[in-house]
Amino acid sequence: MNTLRQVGRRDALRGVAALAASLALPSIAHAQPAARIIVVGGGFGGAACARALKRIDAKLEVTLIEPNKTFTACPFSNEVIAGLRNIEAQQFGYGKIVAGGINVVAQAAEAIDPQRRTVMLADGTSLSYDRLVLAPGIELRFDALPGYDEQAAQKMPHAWQAGEQTLLLRRQIEAMEDGGLVAIAVPANPSRCPPAPYERASLIAHYLKSRKPRSKVLILDAKDNFSQQRLFEKAWSELYDGMIERIALSDGGRVTSVDPSTNTIITEFGDHSAAVANIIPPQRAGRIAAIAGAADKTGWCPIDPVSFASKLLPDVHVIGDACLGGAIPKSASAASAQGKACARAIFDLLSGRAPEAPKLRGICYDTVAPGYAFSLAGLYQPKDDIFAEVEGGGSSSVDAPREVRAREAEAARNWYTTITEETFG
Numbered sequence: 105m106n107t108l109r110q111v112g113r114r115d116a117l118r119g120v121a122a123l124a125a126s127l128a129l130p131s132i133a134h135a136q137p138a139a140r141i142i143v144v145g146g147g148f149g150g151a152a153c154a155r156a157l158k159r160i161d162a163k164l165e166v167t168l169i170e171p172n173k174t175f176t177a178c179p180f181s182n183e184v185i186a187g188l189r190n191i192e193a194q195q196f197g198y199g200k201i202v203a204g205g206i207n208v209v210a211q212a213a214e215a216i217d218p219q220r221r222t223v224m225l226a227d228g229t230s231l232s233y234d235r236l237v238l239a240p241g242i243e244l245r246f247d248a249l250p251g252y253d254e255q256a257a258q259k260m261p262h263a264w265q266a267g268e269q270t271l272l273l274r275r276q277i278e279a280m281e282d283g284g285l286v287a288i289a290v291p292a293n294p295s296r297c298p299p300a301p302y303e304r305a306s307l308i309a310h311y312l313k314s315r316k317p318r319s320k321v322l323i324l325d326a327k328d329n330f331s332q333q334r335l336f337e338k339a340w341s342e343l344y345d346g347m348i349e350r351i352a353l354s355d356g357g358r359v360t361s362v363d364p365s366t367n368t369i370i371t372e373f374g375d376h377s378a379a380v381a382n383i384i385p386p387q388r389a390g391r392i393a394a395i396a397g398a399a400d401k402t403g404w405c406p407i408d409p410v411s412f413a414s415k416l417l418p419d420v421h422v423i424g425d426a427c428l429g430g431a432i433p434k435s436a437s438a439a440s441a442q443g444k445a446c447a448r449a450i451f452d453l454l455s456g457r458a459p460e461a462p463k464l465r466g467i468c469y470d471t472v473a474p475g476y477a478f479s480l481a482g483l484y485q486p487k488d489d490i491f492a493e494v495e496g497g498g499s500s501s502v503d504a505p506r507e508v509r510a511r512e513a514e515a516a517r518n519w520y521t522t523i524t525e526e527t528f529g
Contacts, residue, residue, distance in 0.1 A: 138165045139454050142223055142233040144213045144392055146170030146198060148177075149424030149439030150239030151527045154206050156447035164451075167231060168201065169223065171212040175528065179436050180471075180520055181266040182300065185274045186307035188474060194266055200529025216396035218417045235450050238398055238405070238414075238422045239443065240390025242296050242434070245403070248386040250361035251370075259364040260381040263304075264296065276380045277308060282316040284379030287369055289359040291386045292326040294404065296425050296434045299331045299470050299480070301384060306336065306472035309344040322378070323350040324371060325357040331433075332470060332480055334502050339472040359383070389426035396420070404428045409486035411449040411459045412442065421446050430490025432482070438466040440523055461486050465496075469516035476506070477513035 143154045146168055154168045175196045183189035198208045209231075215224040216236070223231045244262060246253045252260070263273040277286060286308055290301040305321045312319040321344075329352075330336075340348045351357035356373025362383055369376045369383070388394070388403030398405045398414045405422040406415040412427070414420040423446050424439035432438050441464040449459035464484045471477040483496035500512060 138163045139234045140165045140167070140232060141235050141237065141450065142167045142169060142231060143237040143239060144169045144223065145239035145241060145390065145424070146172070146175055146201075146208070147239060147241050147424065147439065148436040148523065148527055149241075149443040150237065151175075151198075151201060152440040152443030153237050153239065153423060153447050154443075155201060155204060155527070156444045157450065158205055160447055160451045162205065165207075166205070167207040167209060167233075168198070169209045169211065169213050169225070169231075170198065171210060171226070173197065173210050176266040176270075177436070177524065178264075178266045178297065178300075179469075179523075181263070181270050182304045182307050183471065184266075184270050185263060185277065185304060186311040187274065187278070188307065188310075191267075191271060194270075196524060196528040198528070204529070213392050214395075216392070216420075218396065218420060221419060234419065235454070236420045237412075237446060237450070238390075238393055238396065238420060238426060239424045239439070240392045241425045242387040243390050245386045245388055249359065249383070251364065252362050252383055252385055256362065256364040257383070260362060260367065260383045262384050263382060264384050264387075273380070273382055277311065280316065280319065280379045283318040284316070285320055285322055285377075286312070286380045286382065287322045287324060287376055287378035288382045289362075289369055289384055290323060290325045290327065290330075290357075291384055292353075292358075294434065295384075295387055297436075297468070298433060299336075299468060302330060302332075302336045303470045303472065304382070305348055305350075306339060306344070306470075309340075309347045310473050313344060313347060319347075319379075321348045322376065323348065323357075324359050324369060324376065325350055325352050326359065328353045331468075332478065332499065335478045335500060336470070336472065338502055339476065339478075343473050343476070389422075393422065393426050398422055399426075400428075402428065406489075409489065409491050410461050411453065412446040413449075421450065428490065430484075430487075431493040432464060432484045432491040433466060433468065435466060435468050436523060437468065437519075438464065438484075440527060441466060463494075464491070467519065469512065469519060471513060471516060475513050476509045477516045478504075478509065479512055479515070 177194045211225045261273040263269040361370045389399045393399045412421040423442040425434040445462035452459040467481040478500035480499045481497045484491040
């Protein structure tokens with residue numbers, strides 16, 4: 105009897121201990137399921153965000169939706185146009201992102217239901233999320249310029265989304281006779297990578313100087329002033345004297361329509377016939393942002409700059425070129441920084457903490473000739489619902505010697521290697 109009583113007593117004690125342990129520690133049976141994060145868009149912002157989420161918490165269920173199996177980067181694509189670089193140097197796959205535990209879905213997101221928190225794919229599949237990140241980049245506004253549409257872009261390429269358009273513009277310049285005119289139509293801001301059209305003009309001039317020296321480049325600009333203008337104009341004077349002409353907004357540079365049949369560009373002050381016409385149309389947030397309801401009447405997506413949360417949709421965040429970012433530029437560097445900061449903000453929100461205000465650093469390099477580049481760095485923090493630039497950035501000196509320009513050209517290449525490795529592995 106004593107033995108039985110002792111055994112029963114031990115069992116009872118074990119039961120009490122087990123109950124206490126179950127109250128103190130979460131049991132597997134009652135553990136919270138892993139949060140499901142969907143990222144739409146596999147560019148610099150989206151891919152950086154997906155990888156950062158997985159690094160912050162490997163238990164998160166992260167899905168990256170991107171219809172293209174190969175990403176073609178815009179930074180340095182102007183060198184492809186000028187024959188200084190092969191397109192393959194711009195292309196990256198998603199294999200290492202998959203190896204990092206991220207589910208990559210090679211389809212387009214066709215619809216988003218923010219109430220049910222689902223994303224509908226092109227094949228009709230529906231994916232559920234706890235948090236959604238939109239990183240769709242830009243969409244070209246073919247409706248904004250009379251005469252210019254997707255068909256016209258096959259005659260007058262925009263080359264503003266890297267890939268086949270980049271190669272088309274390159275082939276046209278290569279086929280042009282010496283003495284021909286290359287015209288570049290530049291839209292008003294906001295636009296992806298504001299200094300890029302002027303870098304493009306510079307590198308095309310470099311190609312023409314060595315291959316077709318009687319040719320010229322004409323910039324028809326919907327702005328009076330542009331980023332790093334003094335640096336570009338000094339470089340043009342040094343390297344391409346008389347080869348590049350720019351007509352600003354106040355001088356009649358804004359393009360009002362185009363005629364693809366004759367390669368004519370029409371402005372308020374006159375018409376310009378070009379052997380090669382590079383038409384960069386106005387832009388807006390990528391298509392899925394409008395479909396989801398994340399874009400406002402500006403065509404861009406308003407966000408809370410602390411958490412990147414959409415101001416129009418619950419449990420949705422927007423990063424990169426698609427968002428209304430204030431002073432922060434629409435660039436690869438800025439998108440990558442936003443992606444990483446957004447990942448941290450989402451983790452904080454899932455953990456029940458208020459996200460800290462991010463401090464984002466962005467840098468833009470512009471190459472105007474082989475071995476000749478300059479840069480603009482910026483530091484950005486949330487202020488009054490947008491990002492404002494704060495002290496800590498800086499631009500290259502206008503009077504820097506050529507050896508400094510050469511070092512910056514090398515720094516630009518190192519930056520490209522680093523950001524692509526960080527983003528795509």
